[in-house]
Amino acid sequence: MTGAAVSRLFENGFEAYDRGDYSEALTLFRRAVDKGDANAVFLIGVIYFEGRGILQDCSEAAKWFHRAAEMGDVEAQLSLGFQYLRGQGVPRNNVLAHMWFDLADAHGTVEGARGRDIASLSMSRDQLAEAHRLTRDWKTSHR
Numbered sequence: 001m002t003g004a005a006v007s008r009l010f011e012n013g014f015e016a017y018d019r020g021d022y023s024e025a026l027t028l029f030r031r032a033v034d035k036g037d038a039n040a041v042f043l044i045g046v047i048y049f050e051g052r053g054i055l056q057d058c059s060e061a062a063k064w065f066h067r068a069a070e071m072g073d074v075e076a077q078l079s080l081g082f083q084y085l086r087g088q089g090v091p092r093n094n095v096l097a098h099m100w101f102d103l104a105d106a107h108g109t110v111e112g113a114r115g116r117d118i119a120s121l122s123m124s125r126d127q128l129a130e131a132h133r134l135t136r137d138w139k140t141s142h143r
Contacts, residue, residue, distance in 0.1 A: 006035040013040060022053025041068040042076045049079070049089075058089025069100060072142065074112075077104040081115045094119045098131035103138060 013028030026047050029040035045064030048057045062083050068076030081100035084093045098119040104112030120128060 006032055006037050009035065010037050010040050013043070017043065017047075017052075020053075022047055026053070038068065038071045038073070041071065042073050042079075045076065045079065058083065060089070062089040069103075070142075074104050074107045074109060077101075078109065078111050078115065081112070081119070085115065085119055094123050095127050095131045095134065098123065098128070099134040099138065102131065102135045106139075 009028055009032040013025045013032060016022070016028060017025035026044065029044050029047075032040040033044065041064055045061045045068060046052070047054065048064060049061035050056065062080065065076040065079045065083065069080050077100045080090075081097045081104065082088070083090050084097035084100065086092065090096075098116050101112045101115035101119060105116055106112070119131075123131070
């Protein structure tokens with residue numbers, strides 16, 4: 001499948017999402033992901049997180065957000081940060097929340113900086129050091 005065809009799958013999925021046909025959107029986004037479209041990964045997570053046309057499943061959303069975040073998707077990094085901060089679909093973990101927010105902040109997002117600061121409020125010095133180490137390690141492994 002050509003790049004244009006994969007892009008069209010994503011576009012069709014986005015159009016289905018916009019008109020509220022979430023089942024069709026999910027099908028098209030999954031096909032786009034199978035063909036290598038990274039943009040669709042985050043939106044599959046959104047569908048699961050919001051329960052659009054399916055039962056809400058924050059754990060499944062976290063899996064898709066994690067996959068997209070690992071690909072460098074800033075929105076997915078923010079979403080994961082909030083999930084870890086609130087314990088939605090993942091165990092509450094301020095260290096991981098801080099790391100994902102910090103990575104999003106590195107892209108210049110105000111939400112990343114704010115989320116990181118909120119997570120920091122209830123973290124020990126050792127936890128902050130661990131979050132900084134995780135961020136450095138992630139950046140090193142994703143160059």
